[in-house]
Amino acid sequence: MSLSLDHVVIAVRDLERTIADYQALGFTVVPGGEHTHGASHNALIVFADGAYIELIAFRRPNPEFRWWRVLSEAGDGLVDFALLPGDIAADVAAAKARGLEIEGPTDGGRLRPDGQRLEWRTARAATSDLPFLCGDVTPRHLRVPEGDIRRHANGAIGVAGIEIAVADAGVSARRYGALLGTAVDPGAPVALGDGQSVRLLGPDRAGAALAARGEGPLSLTLRVAPGSATGDLDPARTHGVRIGRVEPDRR
Structure with a gap:
């Protein structure tokens, strides 16, 4: 199956300070609300x-x-990412049939500041090298707002890729293959829908991250509009996340 990236999760201790820092970096940040x-x-x-x-x-x-646990032990930073399924129950059943240990779907939700209640279902693999699945029950545009809030002063237009710290790239590649239903080369980018990709970095390249935070997302690369600034964002404001910027089709 071809699953596109739904979202990337950054856990922080102080949400208001983090919002201010990301706004200072040129992002449009909108309140999400309180989880169920x-x-x-x-x-x-x-x-x-x-x-x-x-x-x-x-x-x-x-x-x-x-x-x-990761936030309390290692501090602010990337903790997870989610893929958008088609039919989450069918996708979970197919992954299980391919040998993946995955739980769900499980109900979840959030109350937006305007009072709109959102509902979704998630499924999570047993290991944190893999993303979770997040499928909407209420319409996705209620959870993921549209319009001008998708425009950013720094020119960011989307996600190009994510690097993942893994204990064993070969083992993780097989897990990704079971999740996605396709063969995965541990030394090559794992293609997602909409032109995004994931790279698996083993202990030789991600040893420090593995020791500090365990398996999971390590860095994020954003696409920016042509003519926008590229390179890494100011780490003093990204709250423990290495965020790079590239122009489209340059990852």
Whole structure:
């Protein structure tokens, strides 16, 4: 199956400060609201390609949730990313049939500041080298706003790719193959829908990240409109995330 990137998750301790920092970097940031369980709230940076960055902070300790554990132990930074399924139940069943250990679908939701209630279903693999699936129950445009909020002063127009720290690139490639239903070369980019890709970096290239945060997303590359500034964003404002910028078709 061809799954496109839905969103990338950055967990932070102070959501308001993070919003201000990302606004200073030239992003349009919109409040997301409070999650159904009440333990977390978020803000969104939505791009023209439909993918978005979720900035999430916890209102209280949530030790059973990996995102909170990584945040509390290693500090602000990338913690996860999600793919957009077609039929999430069918996609999960197909991945299980290919041997992947994955749980779900599980119901989730969020209450927007304007009172609109959103609902979705997620499914998560047993290992954090893989993304989770996030499929909408309510219309996606309610969860992922459209219009001018997708325009950014810094020229960002979408996500080009994500680097993933993995303990064993060969093992992770097989897991990605089971999730996506296609052969995956551990030394090559893993193609997603809409021209995005994932690169698997083993201990030789991501040893420090593995030691500090475990398996999971390591860095993010954004596409920017031609003529916009490229290169890495100011790490003092990205809250532990290495975010690069390239013009379209240059990853």
